[in-house]
Amino acid sequence: SELCRRMTDLMPYVKNAAKETIEMCQEMFKEYRWNCSTIKKAPYFENDLIKGTKEQAFVYALSAAAIAHQIAKACSKGELDYCKCGVTQSENLIFSNHDETVTNELPTHPPSLASEMDENAYRWQGCSDNIDYGISASREWADAAWKSKIRTSRDLGPGGEFIWDEDELS
Structure with missing residues (x-):
């Protein structure tokens, strides 16, 4: 066809x-x-x-x-x-909590990754x-x-x- x-x-x-x-x-x-x-x-x-x-x-x-x-x-x-x-909606993954918007916190594991990144936000950098x-x-x-x-x-x-x-x- x-x-x-x-x-x-x-x-x-x-x-x-x-x-x-x-x-x-x-x-x-x-x-x-x-x-x-x-x-x-x-x-x-x-x-x-x-x-x-x-x-x-x-x-x-x-x-x-x-x-x-x-x-x-x-x-x-x-x-x-x-x-x-x-296309992503934002660089940060953001979650809405009633009237307040907060960024997703990193999990405690793996510790080496958490120590290398900002502990208050997760930034998606993949495709x-x-x-x-x-x-x-x-x-x-x-x-x-x-x-x-x-x-x-x-x-x-x-x-x-x-x-x-x-x-x-x-």
Whole structure:
């Protein structure tokens, strides 16, 4: 599809997100009747994942979250040139306590770290995950199928699978 060609640099992260989705889904539902086993049949899903079921909605949401997570991590690691560290609200982590605002105090352990830093405040100096970009990319990816031609019952084969036009595949 056009989206795949436009976002080729994200494909490794989408692939990792797919693996993460399968593993998480199967782990979460391993003790249940529906144990997420049909997810491995992608893209030839069975009725449980193509008929507007709660299982389909869950897998859709889980995969969107996994894509956002993978891309946000890639941004913070500097693996994608066009997205950098996420934005933090403040250099200090500040907690509100009724009418009074106080900075978070350092824990007593490890003592060597506490002695090297200001004991009254903690300053974040790392690179936060760029969750905003991850969510944006995930939303675009997940919504691509819905934004394309709206499918009707005439587009479905006897097993409920989509029948794609040849033009859409090129």
